Amino acid sequence: MMPPAKPLTCGARIRVEPRLIPAPGPGTPGGLLRSSVQCRTAAHGHGPHWGVLRDTAWTGGRPGWPTWTSWTGRPAGLLSVHVLPFCPHTPACSLAADHPGVCSPLLDPALSTDPGRTVEIDQALKTLTAHAQGSGGGTDEAAQAAHDAALLTWDELRARPRILDALPEGDLATVHRLIGRSGSVPVLDEAGVRTFLREVTEVTRLWGPGPRDGRRLTHGQAAEFWLGVLTGLPPDWQAAALSGRYEQILPPPGSPQRPSLAEGPGCVPFHGVLQYARRQTAAGHHPPSPVPHHEHGGYREEDRTLGADLATRLAALPYGWRADAVRRIAYGTTPLDALSEAAQAVNALRHHGIRLAWNRT
Ligand SMILES: [Zn+2]
């Protein structure tokens, strides 16, 4: 006989507006404030939702538990905060005392399905489109839309475990990065919001119509391949490739040695640079020697230093994040921007309760 299925996790979510949260005071634990709170109890049809508001695991304290009562829409003002001990019934239960439903070890971590979730995601994407075109509402509206677009998309993936289980590390890193960067969307320029929109929309296609097997983000597989090529290069070529000074390290246009993958005048895709570097390495050639600082237009010493620094920063990222960074660089983001944003996103993820291990062993 099949064992009875575990109940799914509720997963209802609300964006936290920090201005509505009382500051921790005497007897109230501090800790990292979540940017978004998700109900952790077994799926329930009614009653208040429960989720962690402050992550005190960072300070060795106990978590504070917010509860907010039956809502329609997203009135973030209804958050009320309670500081409660952990549930005493099951030693490993991560829920608060007197929580409704079963203890956490008896829960299925997959989220319950919510037909309203995809509707809210679509609405959030429309709001962000208007924001990118300069016809949207204010910053608060954009902040809520960015939260819903990234976080509810993440929730929808977790409500469809067959997709998430099959998602390779690089694609998962893209989803995580979008969550980590969602808080910055209201201050991005038009192009930045459009890129965020394009990437979230691409993730939503993971559950769209069509065959499911092997479905992943565009160029995800290619990014893993090119990451392998990049990290297989000697350090001087890695630094040259990540310096972003492509025109300065490649032979001039018209040269037979120049990669033929240009996608427009003066535009050399990153994989063209990597291909060239790989060929040069095989032939025993080094990148051009850096020219002194005052010689503008060449591959300068500070370019080499920046490239070497970015290679170190790339190596410190978890594997999937490295593949994601290479994918972004191939899309035209500068290596400096791709790696700076990755680091910011990894740190911002803590505010969403997602902790990643840096590749620092
Ligand atoms: Zn709930």
Ligand SMILES: [Zn+2]
């Ligand atoms: Zn419990």
